[in-house]
Amino acid sequence: MAYELVVIGGGTAGSIVASRVAIDARDLVHADRVHVTLLTERDDHLYQPGLLYVPFGKAALEELHRRETALLPREVSTRVATVHHIDTDRRVVWTEAGEEIRYDDLVVATGSRPVPEEIPGLAEGGEYFYTEDAARRLADTLEHFTGGRILLAVGVPHKCPVAPLEFTFLLDDYLRARNLRERTEIVYTYPLGRLHSLEPVADWASALLPERGIQTETFVNMESVEPEKRVMHAMEGTDFAYDLLITVPPHRGAAFLAGMSGSPLSAPGEWIPTDPRTLAVKGLDHVFALGDATDLPVSKAGSTAHYQAEVVAANLVTALKGGYAGHRYDGKVFCFIEAGRDEATHITFDYAHPPRPQPPSRLVHMFKLAFNRTYWLMPQGIL
Amino acid sequence: MTDPKVTVATVEVDARGAYCPGPMMELIRAIRSAKVGEVIAVLSTDSGSRRDIPRWCEKAGHEFIGVDRIGDYDRIVVKKVH
Numbered sequence: 001m002a003y004e005l006v007v008i009g010g011g012t013a014g015s016i017v018a019s020r021v022a023i024d025a026r027d028l029v030h031a032d033r034v035h036v037t038l039l040t041e042r043d044d045h046l047y048q049p050g051l052l053y054v055p056f057g058k059a060a061l062e063e064l065h066r067r068e069t070a071l072l073p074r075e076v077s078t079r080v081a082t083v084h085h086i087d088t089d090r091r092v093v094w095t096e097a098g099e100e101i102r103y104d105d106l107v108v109a110t111g112s113r114p115v116p117e118e119i120p121g122l123a124e125g126g127e128y129f130y131t132e133d134a135a136r137r138l139a140d141t142l143e144h145f146t147g148g149r150i151l152l153a154v155g156v157p158h159k160c161p162v163a164p165l166e167f168t169f170l171l172d173d174y175l176r177a178r179n180l181r182e183r184t185e186i187v188y189t190y191p192l193g194r195l196h197s198l199e200p201v202a203d204w205a206s207a208l209l210p211e212r213g214i215q216t217e218t219f220v221n222m223e224s225v226e227p228e229k230r231v232m233h234a235m236e237g238t239d240f241a242y243d244l245l246i247t248v249p250p251h252r253g254a255a256f257l258a259g260m261s262g263s264p265l266s267a268p269g270e271w272i273p274t275d276p277r278t279l280a281v282k283g284l285d286h287v288f289a290l291g292d293a294t295d296l297p298v299s300k301a302g303s304t305a306h307y308q309a310e311v312v313a314a315n316l317v318t319a320l321k322g323g324y325a326g327h328r329y330d331g332k333v334f335c336f337i338e339a340g341r342d343e344a345t346h347i348t349f350d351y352a353h354p355p356r357p358q359p360p361s362r363l364v365h366m367f368k369l370a371f372n373r374t375y376w377l378m379p380q381g382i383l
Numbered sequence: 384m385t386d387p388k389v390t391v392a393t394v395e396v397d398a399r400g401a402y403c404p405g406p407m408m409e410l411i412r413a414i415r416s417a418k419v420g421e422v423i424a425v426l427s428t429d430s431g432s433r434r435d436i437p438r439w440c441e442k443a444g445h446e447f448i449g450v451d452r453i454g455d456y457d458r459i460v461v462k463k464v465h
């Protein structure tokens with residue numbers, strides 16, 4: 001019987017693992033000894049980082065999408081199916097359509113999702129840009145905005161930890177370009193005692209935000225929102241009035257994991273318990289979790305998903321070819337940070353080395369724009 | 384203050400080696416999904432968290448039980464109060 005690798009999730013992490021294994025073990029796939037199957041909810045791969053530009057009318061929406069079935073190498077059988085349950089004892093996956101799919105090794109890369117409904121009043125009272133619908137709605141709201149107090153608030157946990165800052169800088173640019181900045185107060189709040197979870201980034205931002213006339217507040221965690229009164233209540237006891245509330249909602253893992261209590265994949269918030277180096281699901285040898293889906297205390301970012309996918313794919317291929325699967329994830333994360341005014345900076349860090357941001361430059365901004373276009377080579381396993 | 388060494392936590396979060404989101408975000412995440420009265424221990428190698436977590440507990444009204452240095456990391460213990 002052929003070896004069956006099943007990958008759940010056609011986002012950054014799942015696509016890279018499936019493509020890399022299929023390409024690097026191509027001979028085995030062609031000999032029908034290895035099958036690589038990718039199951040994903042929709043035949044649509046969304047380049048999420050592009051959503052940052054949508055509220056400002058700066059992204060062409062069609063550039064953010066590719067059909068997953070057309071994107072991946074032909075050695076991967078890509079199937080549109082929503083996974084409903086996983087039985088790790090019998091090594092089978094069930095889809096919502098009732099199909100049962102057997103696996104030898106399983107990769108769970110089902111990402112994370114914003115859940116504004118977790119904070120009372122937020123879904124009605126706040127705008128966000130973390131899904132395509134929300135980003136389009138916000139574009140519309142901003143277009144009709146005529147001035148007032150914009151409050152930015154950040155839920156915990158969330159993917160892409162630099163997005164709140166980037167969004168704030170781009171918002172400042174946008175309002176200036178529309179001659180609305182004089183009539184607008186921008187208040188950037190953050191859950192921690194500093195302006196970003198990374199101390200060097202926080203230091204950098206605490207100089208740049210006031211320079212752009214942006215007010216800041218620390219230790220702000222949303223407790224509830226009263227849309228009629230336009231007030232956000234923080235867990236720390238402070239109330240914030242607003243005319244426009246823009247947030248990064250708190251996130252959870254994939255919804256189907258909530259229905260799997262008792263399974264090793266089940267945990268609070270639907271974050272899969274994962275070994276920080278091998279990326280195996282804790283207590284299981286044949287199931288791996290990566291990308292946003294894990295409970296690891298690393299940034300939920302596309303680069304994290306990419307580095308982790310390389311480790312998992314290399315280990316799976318090595319094992320298939322009879323070697324020792326000794327590749328380990330070292331906690332590496334890389335992030336661009338848009339600073340507004342057509343400048344950007346970047347940071348890299350891992351489990352052992354903290355990041356050191358450099359002053360923003362035009363060149364790094366150009367790199368980020370170029371990256372936005374070359375992204376599509378990654379899920380194909382080319383880059 | 385209760386001695387953190389003898390406090391058994393109901394939830395233990397290993398945030399060693401975490402810079403971003405970091406131990407305090409992990410604590411907030413754990414507090415959000417915990418029940419009132421539960422005790423959460425965060426393992427941290429981030430020196431800023433030693434200072435920030437007690438400050439945040441005071442503001443947010445949760446009980447800071449204490450911090451214990453174990454080898455090269457801190458075990459920071461907090462009780463969810465409301």
Ligand SMILES: Cc1cc2nc3c(=O)[nH]c(=O)nc-3n(C[C@H](O)[C@H](O)[C@H](O)COP(=O)(O)OP(=O)(O)OC[C@H]3O[C@@H](n4cnc5c(N)ncnc54)[C@H](O)[C@@H]3O)c2cc1C
Nearest residue numbers: 009010011012013041048049083110111291292301302303
């Ligand atoms: C506004 C914004 C800006 C960002 N900017 C950056 C940035 O600048 N740099 C950066 O590195 N990262 C950025 N990110 C984060 C990055 O997009 C994610 O971290 C990355 O996509 C995570 O990859 P993933 O494969 O884990 O999850 P995803 O890419 O989200 O993929 C998950 C996949 O699983 C599928 N799925 C879920 N449940 C099921 C199911 N039950 N059955 C079948 N399939 C399922 C989904 O349909 C999806 O295809 C940004 C994100 C946003 C929203």
